[in-house]
Amino acid sequence: MNTKKPALKKLSTDFGHSLLVKQHTGRTEDKLAFWHFHPEIELLYVNKGFGKRHIGNHVSYFNNSQLLLIGSNLPHNGFTDGMTRHGKETLVQFRPDFLGSNFFEVPEMKAINKLFERAQKGILFNIETKKTVGPKIEDLINYNGFERIIKLLEVLQELALTEEYRILNSEGFDFETEPQDTAKIDRIYKYVNAHFKDHISLDNIASEVSMTVPAFCRYFKRVTGKTFTQLVNEYRIVHATKLLNESQLSITDVCFESGFNNFSHFNKIFKQVIGKSASSYRKDMKQIIV
Numbered sequence: 051m052n053t054k055k056p057a058l059k060k061l062s063t064d065f066g067h068s069l070l071v072k073q074h075t076g077r078t079e080d081k082l083a084f085w086h087f088h089p090e091i092e093l094l095y096v097n098k099g100f101g102k103r104h105i106g107n108h109v110s111y112f113n114n115s116q117l118l119l120i121g122s123n124l125p126h127n128g129f130t131d132g133m134t135r136h137g138k139e140t141l142v143q144f145r146p147d148f149l150g151s152n153f154f155e156v157p158e159m160k161a162i163n164k165l166f167e168r169a170q171k172g173i174l175f176n177i178e179t180k181k182t183v184g185p186k187i188e189d190l191i192n193y194n195g196f197e198r199i200i201k202l203l204e205v206l207q208e209l210a211l212t213e214e215y216r217i218l219n220s221e222g223f224d225f226e227t228e229p230q231d232t233a234k235i236d237r238i239y240k241y242v243n244a245h246f247k248d249h250i251s252l253d254n255i256a257s258e259v260s261m262t263v264p265a266f267c268r269y270f271k272r273v274t275g276k277t278f279t280q281l282v283n284e285y286r287i288v289h290a291t292k293l294l295n296e297s298q299l300s301i302t303d304v305c306f307e308s309g310f311n312n313f314s315h316f317n318k319i320f321k322q323v324i325g326k327s328a329s330s331y332r333k334d335m336k337q338i339i340v
Contacts, residue, residue, distance in 0.1 A: 069144035069202065073191045075137055085127055085236035090143040091169060092120040095187040098137035102288055104239070105172040107275050108218040109284045111291045117180045119209065121169035122146050125232065127239070140188045142202065149199070161210035172218035179214040234259050235273060246285040247309040252278065286310060287323040294332045301328045
């Protein structure tokens with residue numbers, strides 16, 4: 051198992067720049083594939099790709115593209131498992147005060163300031179916003195200095211004014227970002243990601259982080275706001291949505307391939323997590339582009 055368990059991810063901008071803009075293509079299995087946080091706000095646009103989102107206590111799967119805004123110190127994992135041949139990921143990171151401690155508090159910046167507040171829960175933007183704003187985010191790589199800042203502000207203002215988005219974490223969500231907690235949670239998530247198709251006993255996962263079962267259950271609930279069983283079921287359902295999107299497996303086979311050993315239990319959990327049945331989900335996904 052990888053022993054690297056970072057808590058605070060330290061980022062650095064290029065010399066002479068106050069914000070970071072990166073762009074790359076290709077498969078990205080190892081890219082930021084750990085549980086981490088940083089004081090920088092993160093804007094991420096993937097024009098073609100697929101993978102798992104894990105932001106705060108939200109877990110979901112995306113297929114084709116995504117546009118996210120992640121607030122300062124909101125814990126998250128790496129996102130993209132792979133990209134299509136022509137896929138591209140653009141990452142923008144900047145501190146909330148990169149233009150001065152009071153810049154976004156002036157009346158003219160009110161909408162963007164509110165956007166940053168919403169981003170503390172994680173924001174996923176919908177299809178129309180991705181189509182219009184995504185290319186502008188990609189284009190940031192072509193600007194420098196003053197022009198790059200102006201273009202970023204235009205992007206942020208457009209994101210601030212759109213209603214085409216959803217918040218990924220519920221009100222009252224408050225994930226702890228203490229270094230020792232983050233390292234431990236990273237280890238837990240890695241274990242679940244590797245073993246969610248199998249039965250994971252509380253004894254096994256508790257021993258993985260050198261805790262007793264009662265202590266582990268209290269700890270996990272305190273720092274994530276959910277039970278360990280809820281997390282494992284969410285990982286399994288996310289994998290099920292991936293199979294429903296990308297394979298021709300029957301729903302029964304999807305159930306067992308995702309780690310469930312009872313079809314009626316699978317249907318119940320799927321509807322709880324996704325809000326609709328597995329058959330309805332597959333039918334809907336055939337009619338839209340995610």
